[in-house]
Amino acid sequence: MAEPIIEIRHVSYRYEKENVLEDINLTIHEGDFLGIVGPNGSGKSTLIKQILGLLKVQKGSIKLFGQEINRFKEWQKIGFVSQKANSFNTGFPATVFEVVSSGLTKKLGLFKFFGKAEHHKVLQAIDSVGLLEFAKRNIGELSGGQQQRVFIARALVSDPKLLILDEPTVGVDAKNVQSFYEMLEDLNKKFGITLLLVTHDIGTISDKVTHVACLNKNLHFHGNTAEFESLNISEMSEIYGHDVHVLTHNHDHHNHGGTVR
Template sequence: MQSIIDIKQLSYRYEKDVVLENINLSVEKGAFLAIVGPNGSGKSTLLKLVLGLLKLQKGEIYLFGQEINKFKNWDKIGYVSQKANSFNTGFPATVYEVVASGLTKKLGLLSFFKKEHSEKVLASLDAVGMKKFKDRNIGELSGGQQQRVFIARALVSEPELLILDEPTVGVDAENIKAFYEMLDVLNKNKAITLVMVTHDIGTVSDKVSHVACLNKHLHFHGLTNEFEQMRMEDLSSFYGHDVQMLTHHHEHGGM
């Protein structure tokens, strides 16, 4: 299988604080990886390094087989940050306009928007179940609906890899299951490789193929069913606190 992301002996520090130490991680094409760990464990830092938003200090990152400092094909990667920190929902824009803005980088700010581009916007909205809201103002939507729109915005440039940093921030509990089902369809039907930082491993474990448990070091990386079989005391020692909330067996196919 082709590796989409290869991380080798990666370490990173903020001044004197080591946040990541000797991380080795590989993500294969078609995987759905959940990265879990306590607050301050380096999860978001790891994503920023993979996205080139932070400069490598020690170690190597390869994207689609190419060293990150030589990688130019950023259109292959879509990114959805935590919505609350990244977008002013009072901005007077329709759902269609927000998604269309995802093509700006590829087309240029003043490029003429053609029919094919409009079709891509509508297809992206359709993929996340938001096509019927295309003319609605983004600020009128619920948190979960807004997050679906931001995913559509990331999808419009047709990425092969989609990276999500805690995408259920602002999504109410009753819609989280449907949200993850939508990600499952993107992964399986659209063949998009997904990497997601999440605290909802109990809810999403029947959708993800792999789990990485991070707390400065990479304590576990493997198949989801292997993660589910780990002893609670081992998980608790990785997290530094009790993690009984992570019990997540799905004999009945999920929630």
């Protein structure tokens, strides 16, 4: 059995009067590619923020790599990619190489300089997301999808065991989304990186991920992809609280309206 990397036990969270998460139990093992899906306001981001230590755990417990989160120190083991393509300053005068290098800032530590080993590592990370030929370009010259790959390379450069992605394809045009997910699948299979992907777009990813968790305040379903696909529509409706369209990932989901929202 693979090692558990994240163990979430009885986690609840409330903002002032409103419960956003209720009694969540979820375990992610080494080598998993877990997709967390749920509609807007389902508490996905709140859960992620707690896993990243950006929000305090109010109720329940979270263990990372077997350690209670408030005692966890090895944050370099966790890489995080947010919906960045939208929000960063695209006019920033930095090359892809420089941006990816910045992922080593914490690992290298204060007053330490870049050496040959780091240089090599950065190029390797850029290569693993397929952007080697763009290494010397300014980041603003790249497309939204390519920029998002740069941020993945920045997260990869410090050798994380776990990569958390929060709606990474927001702002990436549709035709590049597919190849983006293929790259993630590669990272998971070839490099053995555990992936946690938060999205509202289960249609595109269900043939890439190994496990699916459906979240809407409560955890409605957690299992492997095959089990998820066998869920029928009425069960899906229950999860999402309203009617959903047919979920067919092997076809072009845009034509079928298969995206669960």
